[in-house]
Amino acid sequence: MKTKEDFLEGQTLLIDKPLEWSSFQAVNSIKWSIRRKFELKKIKVGHAGTLDPLATGLLLICTGKSTKTINELQGQAKEYTGTITLGGTTPSYDLESEINETFPTEHITEALIKEATQQFLGEIEQAPPIFSALKKDGKRLYEYAREGIEVEIKKRPITIHEFEITAIEDNIVSFRVACSKGTYIRSLAHDFGIALKSGAHLSSLRRTKIGNYNVDNAITTEAFNKLLNPESEENL
Helix, strand or coil, X not given: CCCHHHHHHCEEEEEEECCCCCHHHHHHHHHHHHHHHHCCCCCCEEECCCCCCCEEEEEEEEEHHHHHHHHHHHCCCEEEEEEEEECEECCCCCCCCCCCEECCXXXXXXXXXXXXXXXXXXXXXXXXXXXXXXXXXXXXXXHHHHCCCCCCCCCEEEEEEEEEEEEEECCEEEEEEEECCCCCHHHHHHHHHHHCCCCEEEEEEEEEEECCEEHHXXXXXXXXXXXXXXXXXXXX
């Protein structure tokens, strides 16, 4: 069991973020547990790399002096698994918003799907989704999107190291992607649909790796909280 000094000196916690939780909620939950356990008025806690609420998987949460390593951790390569649903687009490029346009998929074959992945390997230019927390003129992009205001979003260089199709079932394509910092898998799904002369959106996402850290070694927020405060019936 870690001590108060351990957390203050700095820990990098491997947390498996639950579905529908924001990264901020996960950080707050961990922070609450540590403060409760050791009766601390304050402790620095932060995360290295945001996960959308509809994504699960590896979230690195740093405590105490380890928060100084957050920028370094965010810069490391990442790996994701998930599913892309073909035949329909959404404004958010995922399931946060409803399908706004449908497209034919009859022409899409397994060979075409696997061939299309080649277009995205290496360094490419990618436009972030309009529904993202990136700022333009001091305002977050999703704020413009919710107000129905169109803004120009500049493409940014990213690197896709690997893009593997792991299963195809009807219009649902399962994948594994290894990529650089700053890659939006939602945008990749959207652009993948265009490459197939159809439409697509991200229907599930799980982050499996950040650098040498693997989600296989992570624990859920609930498990961490119970471990730290086993007497507590209510784990936030």
